[in-house]
Amino acid sequence: MNAVGNPTAPVYGIAAEFSCARDLYHAAEKIRDAGFEKWDVFSPFPIHGMDEAMGLKKSILGKFVFLGGLTGFLTAVTLEFGTSSFLYPLIVAGKPTNLYTVPAFFPVMFELTILLSAFTAVFGMLILNGLPRLNHQLFNWDRFKKVTEDKFFVAIEAQDPKFSSRSVRDFLESLGGQNITTIHGD
Amino acid sequence: MSNASATAEPAGPLTAEDKQIVRPPLVLNKRTMGWISDYISSIVEGKTPTWWYVSMGITVPLTLVCLALLAYLISTGVGVWGNNHPVGWAWDITNFVFWIGIGHAGTLISAILFLTRQKWRTSINRAAEAMTLFAVVCAGIYPALHVGRVWMAWFLAPVPNANAIWQNFRSPLLWDVFAVSTYFTVSVLFWYTGLIPDLATLRDRCTTKIRKFVYGVLALGWRGGNRQWRHYEMAYLLLAGLSTPLVLSVHSVVSFDFATSVVPGWHTTIFPPYFVAGAIFGGFAMVLTIMIPACAIYKPLHDLVTINHVDKMCKIILLTGSIVGYAYLMELFIAWYGANPYERAAFWYRAFGPYWWAYWSMMFCNVIAPQFFWFKFFRTHLVWVWIIVQFPNAGMWFERFVIIATTLARDFAPSAWGMFHPTWVDICTFVGTFGLFGTLFLLFIRFLPMICMFEVKAVLPEADPHHGEAHH
Numbered sequence: 001m002n003a004v005g006n007p008t009a010p011v012y013g014i015a016a017e018f019s020c021a022r023d024l025y026h027a028a029e030k031i032r033d034a035g036f037e038k039w040d041v042f043s044p045f046p047i048h049g050m051d052e053a054m055g056l057k058k059s060i061l062g063k064f065v066f067l068g069g070l071t072g073f074l075t076a077v078t079l080e081f082g083t084s085s086f087l088y089p090l091i092v093a094g095k096p097t098n099l100y101t102v103p104a105f106f107p108v109m110f111e112l113t114i115l116l117s118a119f120t121a122v123f124g125m126l127i128l129n130g131l132p133r134l135n136h137q138l139f140n141w142d143r144f145k146k147v148t149e150d151k152f153f154v155a156i157e158a159q160d161p162k163f164s165s166r167s168v169r170d171f172l173e174s175l176g177g178q179n180i181t182t183i184h185g186d
Numbered sequence: 187m188s189n190a191s192a193t194a195e196p197a198g199p200l201t202a203e204d205k206q207i208v209r210p211p212l213v214l215n216k217r218t219m220g221w222i223s224d225y226i227s228s229i230v231e232g233k234t235p236t237w238w239y240v241s242m243g244i245t246v247p248l249t250l251v252c253l254a255l256l257a258y259l260i261s262t263g264v265g266v267w268g269n270n271h272p273v274g275w276a277w278d279i280t281n282f283v284f285w286i287g288i289g290h291a292g293t294l295i296s297a298i299l300f301l302t303r304q305k306w307r308t309s310i311n312r313a314a315e316a317m318t319l320f321a322v323v324c325a326g327i328y329p330a331l332h333v334g335r336v337w338m339a340w341f342l343a344p345v346p347n348a349n350a351i352w353q354n355f356r357s358p359l360l361w362d363v364f365a366v367s368t369y370f371t372v373s374v375l376f377w378y379t380g381l382i383p384d385l386a387t388l389r390d391r392c393t394t395k396i397r398k399f400v401y402g403v404l405a406l407g408w409r410g411g412n413r414q415w416r417h418y419e420m421a422y423l424l425l426a427g428l429s430t431p432l433v434l435s436v437h438s439v440v441s442f443d444f445a446t447s448v449v450p451g452w453h454t455t456i457f458p459p460y461f462v463a464g465a466i467f468g469g470f471a472m473v474l475t476i477m478i479p480a481c482a483i484y485k486p487l488h489d490l491v492t493i494n495h496v497d498k499m500c501k502i503i504l505l506t507g508s509i510v511g512y513a514y515l516m517e518l519f520i521a522w523y524g525a526n527p528y529e530r531a532a533f534w535y536r537a538f539g540p541y542w543w544a545y546w547s548m549m550f551c552n553v554i555a556p557q558f559f560w561f562k563f564f565r566t567h568l569v570w571v572w573i574i575v576q577f578p579n580a581g582m583w584f585e586r587f588v589i590i591a592t593t594l595a596r597d598f599a600p601s602a603w604g605m606f607h608p609t610w611v612d613i614c615t616f617v618g619t620f621g622l623f624g625t626l627f628l629l630f631i632r633f634l635p636m637i638c639m640f641e642v643k644a645v646l647p648e649a650d651p652h653h654g655e656a657h658h
Contacts, residue, residue, distance in 0.1 A: 025651035028412075044219060045383075045644035046415040047651050054412055059420035079344055083352035095356050104356035107439055111364040114432050118372040118425060122379055125421035129414045132406035139409075145390035147410045148383065150219035150643075155411075 005140035005184030012137035012185055013039075013157035014168045015144070016177025021047050024152040027175040028053040031154065034171065038160040042144075042153040061124050068120025069113045076112040080105045137185050155183065212306055212645045214489040219643045225486055226384075226635045227391055234632065237483060241628055248621020255615045256331055264334040266611045273594045273606035278332040280586040281616050283440055283461075285325035285623075286366065287582060289373070290433055290462070291469025292318030296376060297429035300422075306498060308641035309490040312384075313480070314473050315377045316636070320626040321472070322370045324619040329362070358442040365439035372432055376425045382408050382418075383640040437461040444589065451532035451593040454520065460513035467506035467552070468582035470499050471575040476627065478572045480636065490637055493566050500565040503578060507556035510585075514553065528598060540605060541592040544584050551581025 005012070018024045021043065028041050032055040041050065051058070084090070089097040095104055126132060138144050138155060147153055154177060156168050165182065172180050213222075259266050269276045292314035299307040330339055342363045346352050353360050386408035389401040408414070438458035445457040474496065481487040521533040536545045555577035558564040564574060591606045630636065647653055 020653075021649055021651050022653055022655070040411040040413050042410045043412065043415070044223075044387075044410060045640040045649060046419050047412070047649070049651055050412045051416055053651070056413070056416055059417045061417050061420040062424060065424050080355045083344075083346075084355055088346070088350060088352050090351070090354070092354050092356060101356060107358075107361035107435070107442070108355055108364050110431075110435060111361075111368040114428050114435075115368045115371060117428050118375050121421045121424040121428070122375045125379070125417045126406065128417045131408065131414075132403075134402065134407060136407060136409060148387035148390045148408075148640075149223040 002179070003182040003184060004142070005137060006186055007184055009185035011158045011165070012183040013155045013159075013163070014165060014172065014180060014182050015138065015141065015153055015155040016172040016175070016181075017143060017146075017179045018152040018154065018177060021152060023176055024154065025050060025053050027154055027172075027177065030175055031156070031171075034162070036156055036160050036162055038157040038163075040155055042138075042147045042155065044148055044150060044152075059128070061121065061128060064124040065117050065120045068124070069117035072112040072114070072116030073109055075116070076105070076109040079112075080108060135186075137183050140186065141181055141183055143179055143181070210494070211647070212308070212492075213642060214492055217489050217646075219646065219648075222490075222637075222639055222642055223387055223391070226637050226639050227388055229484060229631070230388060230633060230635060231391065235483075238628060238632060242625065245621045245624035245628060248618050249625045250618075250621075251614055252327075252618025252622055255611050255618060256327065258611065259331060259615075260336055264332065266609060267332075267615075268607050268609045268612050269332075270604060270606065272597050272602050272604045273591055275332075275590050275594060276606045277587075277591075277608055277612045277616060278328045279443075280583065280590050281619065282325050282328035282332075283586040283590075284468070284583045285321045285328075285619065286369075286440060287437060287461075287465035287468050287586075288472045289318035289321040289325070289369070289469065290437060290465035291473050292316070292321075293369075293373060293376075293429050293433040294466050294469065295473070296380070297426040297433060300426040301430060305645050306495055308645055309492075309637055310473065310477060310495060310499075311641070312377075312380065312634075312638040313477060313630075313636050315373065315380065316627065316630045316634075317469075317473060317476060318373050319370070319377060320623050320630075321469075322366070322373065323626065324623050326366065326370065327619065329366070358439065358446045361439045362443055365436045369432060369436045372425070372429055376429055379418075379421060379425060380638055380641075381634065382406060383410065384635045384638060386410065387639055388635065434462055437465045449593060450526070450528040450598070451521075451536070452589070454517065456513055456516055456520070460510065460517075463506045463509040463513065464552075464582060464585060467503060467510055467556075468578055470503050470506070471578035471582075474499055474503075474571060474575045475579060478568050480631065482568070487637070490642060493568075496568065496571055497562070497565045500559045500571060503575065504556050504559040507552055507559075507578065511553035514549065532593060532596060535596040536588055536592050539592065539596060541588065541595065544588050544592065548581050548584035548588050551577040552585060555581070 016027075018027060024041055024043060025047060028050060031039055032053065041047075041054065043050075084101070085097050091097060095101050143151070144153060154172065154175075156163060156172070169180055255266075267276065267278060269278065292311075295307050295314040296311045296318075299311075330336060333339055341347055342353070342360070344353055382405060385401055385405035389398065389405045392398040392401055438461065441457035441461035444452035445454060447453060477491060478496070481491050518533055521529045524530075535541075555574055558570075558574050564570045595605055596603055643649055
């Protein structure tokens with residue numbers, strides 16, 4: 001079996017290449033059914049239905065974004081009422097400084113809600129994905145560069161409780177994986 | 187999913203029922219995933235073409251003119267512009283609203299068409315979003331600089347000023363600060379998020395060390411694992427969901443700058459929807475203005491940005507142009523029906539006053555010219571499309587000029603009347619912003635993938651995990 005990376009470094013996992021989205025999808029279904037936990041499929045674009053094929057639940061990001069938006073909203077409420085009603089009440093254009101002035105406060109509440117939600121969506125996504133990072137064991141494999149072009153990959157990590165190099169290699173071979181390779185760290 | 191499988195090639199001979207559900211392919215000539223990466227990346231990776239240097243030779247000097255005149259404005263004072271009493275807002279705010287409106291098409295394509303599952307958007311969204319950002323950059327110059335003493339612009343930030351007075355959060359001008367800065371920030375985030383997988387493609391294709399470093403850092407270590415795509419797609423969906431009300435709110439808030447005043451001709455409730463429709467109208471015209479030449483230079487892009495795309499964008503221009511036309515007529519009707527003599531006079535002066543030429547230019551460019559798009563011939567012949575969309579481009583500028591300058595020039599009392607004449611600084615600064623816009627766009631074409639590669643790959647028939655399997 002091929003191996004890449006520093007052979008004395010610990011094994012990250014075993015990876016296999018697939019040539020189309022359909023084969024990858026069916027391979028994912030079988031890996032899921034075999035009970036692996038620490039594995040992933042890699043593709044140039046998101047594949048519809050792959051979450052179910054891998055047995056993954058819906059992303060939790062939406063909940064974080066809700067909290068981010070709530071923070072933005074409360075920031076605006078505090079900023080607007082805090083300054084206009086408490087710190088320095090000032091009647092401008094005949095608008096009151098109490099609760100009745102709230103319609104004029106809506107735009108800023110709305111904008112800050114959106115702003116903090118968007119920040120949470122982007123940075124929350126990066127944190128959940130373990131990004132940014134400058135390197136990864138998979139990048140030791142030259143063929144893996146095609147993952148952003150038109151090739152599809154599966155990697156089963158050595159951390160998986162069911163991992164053993166021989167059985168994983170045979171299993172990936174039985175799924176139709178090509179160029180099965182052991183990935184070492186640096 | 188059902189849409190994607192409908193475009194897949196069926197296993198057996200087509201039945202009459204099958205034929206009905208097969209959609210025309212979004213990418214022509216059966217281009218493969220490899221071709222998409224190769225071609226789009228080659229635009230970035232290849233030798234810099236001569237036309238690029240020639241174009242930059244025009245836009246960079248214009249940008250420098252813009253920057254020099256802004257320095258002149260800051261060092262001398264806002265009086266170098268033609269703004270006066272009563273026309274205190276003139277070309278500055280006209281140009282601000284003009285540029286910010288252009289940005290709206292990009293967000294509409296990236297967010298609203300995403301939520302409504304319009305898959306044809308994938309080949310135009312990247313360039314349109316870039317256009318949004320650059321248009322907002324050009325727009326931002328004007329409100330920041332028209333305050334006169336720009337070093338006091340921090341008064342707009344939510345911190346107390348030297349006298350411990352806070353901002354007036356009930357002022358539409360402050361809403362505008364929040365709306366435009368939020369719009370710009372969210373647009374940058376949305377654009378960059380969409381770029382990450384494509385930057386990874388460029389990183390993986392790099393041959394030189396410098397490119398590898400730059401694109402490697404920018405790609406943030408993206409690997410394309412499904413555990414990443416899962417959060418990524420959710421983030422993209424959420425950003426689209428957030429941007430949709432945002433884009434509608436930005437031009438609504440811009441219109442509040444006028445609508446919440448008591449000036450006749452401004453104080454109307456129709457302004458928010460009318461401004462938003464106009465912004466989308468003008469924005470799509472600008473998208474076509476840029477994309478048609480870009481595809482003429484890079485001819486194979488016609489397989490991605492097809493005539494079908496142009497046709498659909500022309501239909502959107504026709505729709506929004508007609509909404510704008512309706513709004514113009516409704517404004518006139520309400521001015522008459524409302525029986526307010528000042529309101530009636532304001533509209534009378536717009537059409538028959540000293541700025542009649544601006545009003546009728548606006549009417550012709552925005553209401554009459556797009557009607558050609560009722561005919562398929564004009565929607566599918568690129569030269570005609572390009573010529574016709576120049577009318578909305580110009581017309582939307584006239585619209586803002588009509589709303590701002592002609593309204594202020596004819597206030598309540600004739601003693602307060604006056605005319606606005608642009609100075610050479612006004613004119614050259616505005617021309618210079620086109621240089622800035624063009625320069626940024628040329629840099630974008632040269633250094634970043636102008637078509638969203640991963641999204642286009644995802645709409646290919648073979649991207650469907652059930653491609654080639656029998657229909658159920």
